[in-house]
Amino acid sequence: MSELEVVLESVFNQLAIYPEKCNNCLDCEKACALIKTGKKDATRSRIRTIKNLKEAYYGPVVCLQCNEPDCLNICPAGAIHKSPKTGIVSIDEKRCVHCLLCTLACPYCGIFYSPKDQKVIKCDLCDGNPECVKVCKPEALQYLRHAEIYKEWSSKEDFFSPGLSACMGCNSELIIRFSLRILGKNTILAAPPGCIAGFGAVGYSDSAGARVPIFHPLLSNTAAMLTGIKRYYRRIGREVHVAAFAGDGGTADVGFQALSGAVERGENIIYICVDNEGYMNTGIQRSGTTSYGAWTTTTPVGKTSRGKTRESKNLPMIMVMHGAPYVATASTAFLEDYAQKLKKAMSVKDGVAYIHLFSPCPTGWRFPPEKTIEVTRVAVETNFFPLWEYERGKFRFTHSIENPKPVKEYTRLIGKYAHLDREQTKKIQRMAEKRLELLKQIGTKD
Amino acid sequence: MTGKRYVIIGDGPAGVNAAEELRSKDSESKVLLIGQEPTLPYSPTILPYFVSGKIKEKGLFLSDERYFNKRNIDLIRGKSVVSVSTQEGKVFLKDGSFFNYDALILAQGGRPVVPDISGLRESNPLVLRTLADARKLRLKAQKATAAIVIGAGLIGMQAAQSLAEKGLSVWVVELMGQVLPGYFDQKAASIIQKVYESHRVRFLLSARIARVEFKKGNYFLSLREGKILQAPLLLVATGVVPNIDFLSGSGIEVDKGVLVDKAMRTNIPNIFAAGDVVQTEAFWGEGRVNQPILIHAVDQGRLAAASAMGEKVSHIGNISMNLFHFFGHLGLSIGLVSPNGGDRFEVHRTYLPSKRQYHKFVFDGDTLGGVMAIDSILDPGILLQLIRRRVPMTGNKKEFLKKPLEMGRRLMCQNWR
Numbered sequence: 001m002s003e004l005e006v007v008l009e010s011v012f013n014q015l016a017i018y019p020e021k022c023n024n025c026l027d028c029e030k031a032c033a034l035i036k037t038g039k040k041d042a043t044r045s046r047i048r049t050i051k052n053l054k055e056a057y058y059g060p061v062v063c064l065q066c067n068e069p070d071c072l073n074i075c076p077a078g079a080i081h082k083s084p085k086t087g088i089v090s091i092d093e094k095r096c097v098h099c100l101l102c103t104l105a106c107p108y109c110g111i112f113y114s115p116k117d118q119k120v121i122k123c124d125l126c127d128g129n130p131e132c133v134k135v136c137k138p139e140a141l142q143y144l145r146h147a148e149i150y151k152e153w154s155s156k157e158d159f160f161s162p163g164l165s166a167c168m169g170c171n172s173e174l175i176i177r178f179s180l181r182i183l184g185k186n187t188i189l190a191a192p193p194g195c196i197a198g199f200g201a202v203g204y205s206d207s208a209g210a211r212v213p214i215f216h217p218l219l220s221n222t223a224a225m226l227t228g229i230k231r232y233y234r235r236i237g238r239e240v241h242v243a244a245f246a247g248d249g250g251t252a253d254v255g256f257q258a259l260s261g262a263v264e265r266g267e268n269i270i271y272i273c274v275d276n277e278g279y280m281n282t283g284i285q286r287s288g289t290t291s292y293g294a295w296t297t298t299t300p301v302g303k304t305s306r307g308k309t310r311e312s313k314n315l316p317m318i319m320v321m322h323g324a325p326y327v328a329t330a331s332t333a334f335l336e337d338y339a340q341k342l343k344k345a346m347s348v349k350d351g352v353a354y355i356h357l358f359s360p361c362p363t364g365w366r367f368p369p370e371k372t373i374e375v376t377r378v379a380v381e382t383n384f385f386p387l388w389e390y391e392r393g394k395f396r397f398t399h400s401i402e403n404p405k406p407v408k409e410y411t412r413l414i415g416k417y418a419h420l421d422r423e424q425t426k427k428i429q430r431m432a433e434k435r436l437e438l439l440k441q442i443g444t445k446d
Numbered sequence: 447m448t449g450k451r452y453v454i455i456g457d458g459p460a461g462v463n464a465a466e467e468l469r470s471k472d473s474e475s476k477v478l479l480i481g482q483e484p485t486l487p488y489s490p491t492i493l494p495y496f497v498s499g500k501i502k503e504k505g506l507f508l509s510d511e512r513y514f515n516k517r518n519i520d521l522i523r524g525k526s527v528v529s530v531s532t533q534e535g536k537v538f539l540k541d542g543s544f545f546n547y548d549a550l551i552l553a554q555g556g557r558p559v560v561p562d563i564s565g566l567r568e569s570n571p572l573v574l575r576t577l578a579d580a581r582k583l584r585l586k587a588q589k590a591t592a593a594i595v596i597g598a599g600l601i602g603m604q605a606a607q608s609l610a611e612k613g614l615s616v617w618v619v620e621l622m623g624q625v626l627p628g629y630f631d632q633k634a635a636s637i638i639q640k641v642y643e644s645h646r647v648r649f650l651l652s653a654r655i656a657r658v659e660f661k662k663g664n665y666f667l668s669l670r671e672g673k674i675l676q677a678p679l680l681l682v683a684t685g686v687v688p689n690i691d692f693l694s695g696s697g698i699e700v701d702k703g704v705l706v707d708k709a710m711r712t713n714i715p716n717i718f719a720a721g722d723v724v725q726t727e728a729f730w731g732e733g734r735v736n737q738p739i740l741i742h743a744v745d746q747g748r749l750a751a752a753s754a755m756g757e758k759v760s761h762i763g764n765i766s767m768n769l770f771h772f773f774g775h776l777g778l779s780i781g782l783v784s785p786n787g788g789d790r791f792e793v794h795r796t797y798l799p800s801k802r803q804y805h806k807f808v809f810d811g812d813t814l815g816g817v818m819a820i821d822s823i824l825d826p827g828i829l830l831q832l833i834r835r836r837v838p839m840t841g842n843k844k845e846f847l848k849k850p851l852e853m854g855r856r857l858m859c860q861n862w863r
Contacts, residue, residue, distance in 0.1 A: 050855045054845055061855050073744045076489035078508040095505055097495040104769045109825035
């Protein structure tokens with residue numbers, strides 16, 4: 001077994017608890033008792049809340065479905081099992097002798113004796129459809145299905161050859177392998193000049209990195225070439241997915257006219273912009289999507305210049321205004337969200353499906369390579385890069401942030417913002433808020 | 447990883463958990479589990495439930511052969527080890543065969559003690575440690591109408607319950623002045639005793655047995671006070687001692703049991719030990735003690751395996767504990783329940799006669815030191831962790847005493863989620 005397979009064997013969908021969101025309404029206890037016993041008697045609930053303390057503190061307490069359950073190890077009757085498929089730890093009531101040693105072994109009181117039931121009870125996640133999550137209005141309980149997605153993803157063939165020459169810490173390897181596993185074999189790729197093409201996707205000498213057909217258009221004509229390919233295959237009666245993995249330069253600047261034309265004509269292509277906010281592989285020059293205040297080699301920091309003076313081009317919003325049937329933003333810190341969006345993009349048949357992928361660049365942005373995913377996540381959590389989708393006139397946030405962190409939490413992680421003064425930081429904060437407001441307005445108009 | 451040869455002596459809970467731990471982290475090494483029992487591994491804790499008929503024999507075993515095959519754990523059954531050569535790294539079996547080891551884990555458990563009472567050993571009383579013992583007891587109990595149990599420790603009390611549930615009238619004879627000494631205080635013990643007495647179990651406490659005789663299918667127990675008890679079934683449950691006879695001359699340090707440090711290491715570098723056979727550091731520094739209970743066996747088995755693989759691990763130290771389910775009632779005992787330490791300990795008792803609940807919390811300064819409860823609704827696992835991790839109460843003691851469930855859970859959420 002590969003290392004990945006070993007890891008994935010112990011990854012399961014999970015009940016996530018956010019105690020700070022709990023409002024102590026006790027709906028979870030009632031729902032649990034009702035589905036398990038037929039009565040709303042909260043004392044028989046498998047999930048229990050902490051309440052009635054002097055200093056207000058709420059929080060649900062429930063079995064965590066441990067990977068190495070102490071209750072299972074101690075059970076002298078062999079009555080406790082962990083499903084290798086779902087990870088759910090369950091009690092075989094026929095074997096249980098009610099010795100209760102499991103309740104002593106569990107540090108979380110996730111398994112306990114219920115005097116009314118005269119037996120030991122615990123949460124079984126309602127076999128993967130937890131009732132408590134459905135009734136939890138403040139979303140203090142959430143059922144995370146990441147494991148399902150990662151397992152599905154890893155079971156699919158990797159259509160990229162081993163080894164590539166991207167910079168250390170770059171998330172484009174994750175992007176290309178992950179995306180190709182979802183796009184599948186029946187795909188033709190275009191990778192214009194940029195990091196994706198540069199790290200070996202279109203090839204070293206005569207062999208390509210991708211194991212599906214891939215070609216290398218000019219920086220200016222990616223969408224036009226994909227248009228031709230898609231039309232050709234349609235004409236010979238074959239359905240294929242054609243997809244572009246283009247950088248921000250190949251999308252927002254040099255490649256924009258071809259993309260704009262394709263969207264207007266309603267060409268059926270998937271266009272993925274991997275946005276690292278600059279021309280990184282040619283020497284870190286500014287691009288149309290370089291954010292305000294950022295250092296690049298062409299927006300230097302010195303006595304007179306303090307990084308980029310212009311705001312970035314809001315490309316996904318331009319695509320919405322352009323009338324593309326599907327537009328979304330995505331991030332590698334939220335792969336399950338990206339996976340959903342890519343699947344939706346694949347189902348579009350009547351126009352361009354556009355996904356704007358946020359891709360921090362450790363080399364060009366100057367942050368340590370191990371921080372890439374953290375930077376990506378904080379960009380979403382500060383609303384600097386909100387995650388949303390726009391589907392045929394319907395807008396929605398796919399990962400709304402209730403209490404966003406200040407943008408400073410994001411900029412302080414990154415070297416290209418190290419010089420920012422208070423005014424600049426404030427301006428970035430205002431810009432992020434303004435863009436969010438605009439998105440919210442689109443959302444409410446539907 | 448280079449393949450090592452791990453040999454584990456004993457296939458009880460400590461041995462099986464050690465084997466699982468080894469295999470979960472090392473897929474290449476050879477893991478050999480030598481069990482004395484001819485059957486598949488089982489946990490002795492389950493045997494009283496087999497005697498009472500609550501479970502059938504096939505429900506006893508923790509896992510089947512497929513389970514061990516799948517994990518590539520070699521299970522040898524029905525073989526007893528007669529000696530260990532620490533110089534050669536060999537384990538010798540009774541039939542003359544031997545196995546080489548790179549690391550050895552001793553988990554052979556203990557055996558019941560039959561006290562030195564005139565006529566007792568000669569009369570072949572029953573004990574309850576192995577499945578063979580349990581089968582005998584079950585069979586005899588089917589024909590008998592009365593039984594005598596010597597010893598009111600956990601095994602004696604559980605066996606007495608099993609026999610009573612089968613309809614026998616049972617006498618429990620105990621040397622000490624209360625049932626379950628060590629685990630429960632006088633008050634709790636008397637509550638437990640009353641519950642037993644309502645189920646046709648009678649007790650003779652502070653009883654000293656003068657002589658035992660076996661005549662015409664009946665045991666006769668003569669007590670020093672002159673009373674004579676009679677029953678066709680006699681069970682001795684006066685504790686277990688570590689099986690260390692075959693280690694004599696091996697150079698492995700033993701006292702009452704195999705002496706190990708907190709990482710489950712013996713004095714020999716590649717030999718480790720776990721479970722009922724060990725004598726290890728106690729939690730409050732009372733020296734090295736032998737505490738044959740299941741929860742330690744599981745913990746120590748896993749730790750010994752980790753230690754054998756070169757991981758740095760440390761056992762928290764033995765804390766006396768048990769959870770005791772009797773005739774629908776619940777007894778819980780963890781840690782220091784009747785401490786003699788003067789001012790250092792603070793004791794809080796609660797007795798609710800109407801609900802027949804009794805519990806007692808013992809504080810060691812600012813941390814919880816012990817809990818004892820009869821039928822009180824508590825979270826045993828959380829209380830154990832509060833003690834083990836010495837979680838400071840810092841001003842929450844009063845509220846904890848009022849609401850041990852909520853406060854316990856809150857401290858749990860804050861400390862180890």
